[in-house]
Amino acid sequence: MSFKQPLRAGSVIATLDVGSSKIACFIAQMTDDEGGFKIVGVGHQASQGVKSGVIIDINLAEIAIAQSVHAAEKMASKTIKGYPLRDVVLAVPSTSSDSHFMDAHVQMMRQTVTENDVRRALAKAQMKAQKDDREMVHTIPVDYILDGHRGIQNPYGMSGQLMDIDIHMVDADYSHLKHISQCTERNHLDIVSLCSSPYAAGLSTLVEDEIDLGAIVIDMGAGVTSYAVFQSGRMLYAGGVPIGGQHITSDIAHGLTASIADAERLKTLYGSALATISDEHEYIDVPMMGEQNSKADQQITRSLLINIIQARLEETFEMVRQGLTDSGVDAARCRRVVLTGGASLMPGVQDLAQRILSKQVRCAQSLKVQGLPDATSGPAFAVSMGLITYYTERPYEMPMEIASYGDSRSIPQRFKSWFKENW
Numbered sequence: 001m002s003f004k005q006p007l008r009a010g011s012v013i014a015t016l017d018v019g020s021s022k023i024a025c026f027i028a029q030m031t032d033d034e035g036g037f038k039i040v041g042v043g044h045q046a047s048q049g050v051k052s053g054v055i056i057d058i059n060l061a062e063i064a065i066a067q068s069v070h071a072a073e074k075m076a077s078k079t080i081k082g083y084p085l086r087d088v089v090l091a092v093p094s095t096s097s098d099s100h101f102m103d104a105h106v107q108m109m110r111q112t113v114t115e116n117d118v119r120r121a122l123a124k125a126q127m128k129a130q131k132d133d134r135e136m137v138h139t140i141p142v143d144y145i146l147d148g149h150r151g152i153q154n155p156y157g158m159s160g161q162l163m164d165i166d167i168h169m170v171d172a173d174y175s176h177l178k179h180i181s182q183c184t185e186r187n188h189l190d191i192v193s194l195c196s197s198p199y200a201a202g203l204s205t206l207v208e209d210e211i212d213l214g215a216i217v218i219d220m221g222a223g224v225t226s227y228a229v230f231q232s233g234r235m236l237y238a239g240g241v242p243i244g245g246q247h248i249t250s251d252i253a254h255g256l257t258a259s260i261a262d263a264e265r266l267k268t269l270y271g272s273a274l275a276t277i278s279d280e281h282e283y284i285d286v287p288m289m290g291e292q293n294s295k296a297d298q299q300i301t302r303s304l305l306i307n308i309i310q311a312r313l314e315e316t317f318e319m320v321r322q323g324l325t326d327s328g329v330d331a332a333r334c335r336r337v338v339l340t341g342g343a344s345l346m347p348g349v350q351d352l353a354q355r356i357l358s359k360q361v362r363c364a365q366s367l368k369v370q371g372l373p374d375a376t377s378g379p380a381f382a383v384s385m386g387l388i389t390y391y392t393e394r395p396y397e398m399p400m401e402i403a404s405y406g407d408s409r410s411i412p413q414r415f416k417s418w419f420k421e422n423w
């Protein structure tokens with residue numbers, strides 16, 4: 001597909017992922033005009049004022065965002081002199097966004113299909129779908145039908161008179177975006193694009209064949225488990241359940257009457273998604289809540305801890321499976337699942353997911369991009385990385401870019417004025 005790559009060599013773009021447990025900011029500099037980039041700044045902070053991906057205390061969230069952004073800027077200033085961070089691509093959590101399906105048809109202006117025809121059809125669909133309390137996040141052409149012939153992947157240059165386009169649209173809750181934009185504005189940042197979190201996670205971790213042949217990415221965060229279905233190079237669906245690693249931690253805290261901090265430590269040190277026979281004979285010390293003396297520790301078997309974890313993970317994957325069934329997309333055709341997010345680091349999670357989803361499951365490989373520090377190359381940062389890929393590679397799926405065709409200003413300029421006028 002076309003629509004020009006929005007950034008030229010040397011230009012800079014930042015990303016912001018406001019998660020339930022951490023807020024991450026990446027800064028990338030383009031190394032060529034074709035979308036190649038290197039990471040020049042990374043900042044991440046424990047989240048504050050965010051629950052299940054949604055802002056619940058704007059003042060706390062603003063402070064945590066500022067800390068994360070300043071850390072990234074400080075690192076970037078070593079590479080780029082006098083660089084003030086401005087343009088950011090924002091991750092939109094699946095808990096405040098929805099997938100919709102539409103079709104649009106246009107009469108061709110000329111004998112062959114041009115970019116203008118595609119934009120007209122997509123813009124028409126956007127006008128029809130626009131609602132006052134929602135903001136459009138993605139407008140993704142899924143299938144082109146030219147004079148009744150389905151299955152066309154790239155219609156440009158093909159001859160025909162009438163074109164139908166099947167479209168996958170993602171929109172998001174306006175009030176959530178408004179709250180985030182208040183935080184970014186106070187930090188002097190301009191949001192230039194939005195991207196659904198699981199979509200971004202997929203773009204940074206799926207290989208091209210998986211995106212083409214069909215795969216599902218499941219991003220296992222602290223407060224949300226989101227998923228996106230990919231096929232034929234496109235994202236067909238995005239959804240999520242408001243359950244994540246924090247729920248596992250609080251189940252452990254409740255089940256073992258331990259503090260949240262101890263429960264988190266036990267989870268990461270001894271946790272697993274599946275128990276083995278030997279776990280019944282392995283004992284773990286659990287500090288009693290509020291008790292300083294280690295003599296008061298209770299002893300439990302490791303299998304008790306694992307049973308608590310397994311129950312919550314099973315419930316989560318079952319909800320994901322149900323969500324996929326309810327979505328109406330043919331997820332059965334996707335034989336592969338890729339797990340991302342911090343909670344996917346739990347040992348045994350791959351086998352458990354495989355058992356419940358009846359698909360081939362793999363955990364995401366560490367992210368490999370020039371300049372990215374090892375500490376931030378794990379699956380918890382897949383969304384941050386994917387936001388850059390989205391912005392540089394898929395301008396034709398950005399609703400504002402589609403709506404403002406014919407406008408001679410650059411994409412970032414158009415986005416900025418759109419968000420300023422409308423939010």
Ligand SMILES: Nc1ncnc2c1ncn2[C@@H]1O[C@H](COP(=O)(O)OP(=O)(O)OP(=O)(O)O)[C@@H](O)[C@H]1O
Binds near residue numbers: 052267380
């Ligand atoms: N080694 C590990 N084993 C198990 N769980 C882990 C491990 N490391 C991190 N986690 C869990 O991963 C979660 C954080 O993941 P992540 O950073 O992807 O979440 P987030 O992006 O902040 O949240 P969300 O996307 O849900 O808003 C926490 O619940 C944490 O306990």
Ligand SMILES: [Mg+2]
Binds near residue numbers: 019
């Ligand atoms: Mg996340």
